Amino acid sequence: xxxxxxKVKKKxxxxxxxxxxxxxxxxxxxxxxxxxxxxxxGTVRKAIDELSAESILIRRQGKGTYVATHNEENIQxxxxxxxxxxxxxxxxxxxxxxxxxxxxxxxxxxxxNINPASTIISLKRVLTFNEKPLILDVIKIPAQSFxxxxxxxxxxxxxxxxxxxxxxxxxxxxxxxxxxxxxNANFESASLLNVKENTPLLxxxxxxxxxxxxxxEWRLGLCITDNHYxxxxxx
Amino acid sequence: xxxxxxKVKKKxxxxxxxxxxxxxxxxxxxxxxxxxxxxxxGTVRKAIDELSAESILIRRQGKGTYVATHNEENIQxxxxxxxxxxxxxxxxxxxxxxxxxxxxxxxxxxxxNINPASTIISLKRVLTFNEKPLILDVIKIPAQSFxxxxxxxxxxxxxxxxxxxxxxxxxxxxxxxxxxxxxNANFESASLLNVKENTPLLxxxxxxxxxxxxxxEWRLGLCITDNHYxxxxxx
DNA sequence: TCTTATATATCTTATATAAGAGTTATTAAT
DNA sequence: ATTAATAACTCTTATATAAGATATATAAGA
Numbered sequence: 001x002x003x004x005x006x007k008v009k010k011k012x013x014x015x016x017x018x019x020x021x022x023x024x025x026x027x028x029x030x031x032x033x034x035x036x037x038x039x040x041x042g043t044v045r046k047a048i049d050e051l052s053a054e055s056i057l058i059r060r061q062g063k064g065t066y067v068a069t070h071n072e073e074n075i076q077x078x079x080x081x082x083x084x085x086x087x088x089x090x091x092x093x094x095x096x097x098x099x100x101x102x103x104x105x106x107x108x109x110x111x112x113n114i115n116p117a118s119t120i121i122s123l124k125r126v127l128t129f130n131e132k133p134l135i136l137d138v139i140k141i142p143a144q145s146f147x148x149x150x151x152x153x154x155x156x157x158x159x160x161x162x163x164x165x166x167x168x169x170x171x172x173x174x175x176x177x178x179x180x181x182x183x184n185a186n187f188e189s190a191s192l193l194n195v196k197e198n199t200p201l202l203x204x205x206x207x208x209x210x211x212x213x214x215x216x217e218w219r220l221g222l223c224i225t226d227n228h229y230x231x232x233x234x235x
Numbered sequence: 236x237x238x239x240x241x242k243v244k245k246k247x248x249x250x251x252x253x254x255x256x257x258x259x260x261x262x263x264x265x266x267x268x269x270x271x272x273x274x275x276x277g278t279v280r281k282a283i284d285e286l287s288a289e290s291i292l293i294r295r296q297g298k299g300t301y302v303a304t305h306n307e308e309n310i311q312x313x314x315x316x317x318x319x320x321x322x323x324x325x326x327x328x329x330x331x332x333x334x335x336x337x338x339x340x341x342x343x344x345x346x347x348n349i350n351p352a353s354t355i356i357s358l359k360r361v362l363t364f365n366e367k368p369l370i371l372d373v374i375k376i377p378a379q380s381f382x383x384x385x386x387x388x389x390x391x392x393x394x395x396x397x398x399x400x401x402x403x404x405x406x407x408x409x410x411x412x413x414x415x416x417x418x419n420a421n422f423e424s425a426s427l428l429n430v431k432e433n434t435p436l437l438x439x440x441x442x443x444x445x446x447x448x449x450x451x452e453w454r455l456g457l458c459i460t461d462n463h464y465x466x467x468x469x470x
Numbered sequence: 471t472c473t474t475a476t477a478t479a480t481c482t483t484a485t486a487t488a489a490g491a492g493t494t495a496t497t498a499a500t
Numbered sequence: 501a502t503t504a505a506t507a508a509c510t511c512t513t514a515t516a517t518a519a520g521a522t523a524t525a526t527a528a529g530a
Contacts, residue, residue: 003482029512040484045513053288055470061513062490079469175470181460182417182435200417200435205464225416229440232467234314235290235410238515264479275517280480296480297523 008037009047016056016067016172017211023069023166027057030065056174070162070173077160079176079208082135082228092134094158097124097192099151101143111207112142112215119143123154126192133193136222145171145216161217162208171216176208180230189222202230243272244282251291251302251407252446258304258401262292265300291409305397305408312395314411314443317370317463327369329393332359332427334386336378346442347377347450354378358389361427368428371457380406380451396452397443406451411443415465424457437465 012033021027030048034041048065051057058066070078077092102122109116121143127135139161146169157164165171181203190197201222208217223230247268256262265283269276283300286292293301305313312327337357344351356378362370374396381404392399400406416438425432436457443452458465
């Protein structure tokens with residue numbers, strides 16, 4: 001038998017998937033939800049506790065519980081773990097290198113769990129800090145979920161892709177898995193990042209997931225780690 | 236005013252620091268602790284909830300709550316995030332390269348929060364997988380906290396250092412911070428890892444903490460990421 | 471040997487009260 | 501009459517306790 005609070009959690013998640021409550025907005029109060037779902041406030045609380053621990057919801061005492069977003073000032077670039085050696089929170093600029101539609105490779109269609117050879121949007125961009133290139137991103141997303149996306153939109157919104165996904169396509173990325181390696185810059189990445197060939201780069205391969213663990217973005221980031229590092233916390 | 240469950244949490248932590256309950260052992264039941272601390276079982280529960288979320292305690296329904304350890308089969312190499320490309324959980328071998336006592340540098344004494352120029356133990360080792368070198372570790376720990384540690388002990392215990400810290404010195408590492416970069420192998424690391432000079436390596440600089448966020452180990456790991464990757468989960 | 475009982479642990483839910491945050495109404499001073 | 505301070509009210513989440521459910525292990529009984 002499934003615990004009651006798990007059921008409540010699923011119902012709340014379902015409402016979030018439906019878009020019943022939008023990112024940044026407050027969801028109904030614990031007591032209201034308790035009435036709707038016909039359980040006690042504490043049971044709703046336990047469900048929200050978990051969603052909050054997963055950063056899907058955000059609690060604010062005395063105010064309410066809010067739908068997490070990639071839009072807020074303080075949690076912008078939520079998935080970016082790169083930090084400057086000097087500990088600064090710095091602003092990055094965005095430079096689109098290429099943008100195209102293509103057929104998914106076999107591997108990619110498996111990763112994104114889409115039909116083989118269905119259309120995907122593929123783009124490259126360079127993130128710069130202080131005019132200097134820092135990250136080369138290759139991003140691949142299923143065209144079906146991002147109809148109407150143009151190169152102009154990416155250039156225009158200088159912020160994170162995730163912010164755009166959310167605002168313009170109703171796609172909320174909740175979590176991501178990354179595989180990190182050290183590689184040498186090849187000709188292309190070296191020229192785009194303005195470093196010598198064979199410079200060591202941090203290769204960060206990321207798959208991002210929306211609700212119900214549905215993968216919706218594959219991304220490869222190549223980072224120069226001379227003045228920056230990727231931070232990781234273990235426990 | 237501090238919440239009651241926070242006080243309880245601190246009392247439990249204090250008992251753990253004192254070594255009242257050893258790693259792997261069960262702590263008293265929630266009801267027992269509730270009696271001792273003169274609070275309700277639910278309050279103890281909330282305290283344990285948090286300690287359990289921090290991987291300091293481990294719950295087992297119907298059995299009890301246990302002190303987390305680096306000793307158990309399944310959570311061995313708890314802090315090792317390196318995975319083979321083929322997803323195998325593999326066994327690593329351990330090869331000591333050097334072992335010495337030296338004076339702490341200024342930087343290191345700050346990192347470990349010890350008196351400048353106090354004695355530290357410094358060691359290098361190579362972790363191999365399938366006879367092939369995979370990681371070169373440089374480890375520095377304050378001698379004071381690890382009196383009696385010899386090279387032989389490290390060679391003998393083939394397992395993780397953390398296991399030895401725990402068993403032989405009563406030092407339990409709870410969490411760690413890592414800074415990850417891509418570098419090129421220099422002469423020394425290249426020869427120890429049996430790769431060409433300038434091979435790209437993943438540089439993982441780690442500081443490990445015991446109770447109350449006390450740093451007790453600095454470590455630099457250089458990893459070959461041809462057939463392995465460092466995994467990271469974001470949310 | 472298999473089943474049932476029992477003891478004891480955590481887990482789940484429910485209820486009640488506290489505390490934080492904002493709004494509105496009241497009061498006092500100017 | 502206007503303004504500013506403050507008190508009261510109402511919403512929220514946070515905390516505390518208690519009781520019943522469920523899981524696990526062991527011992528007793530058929």
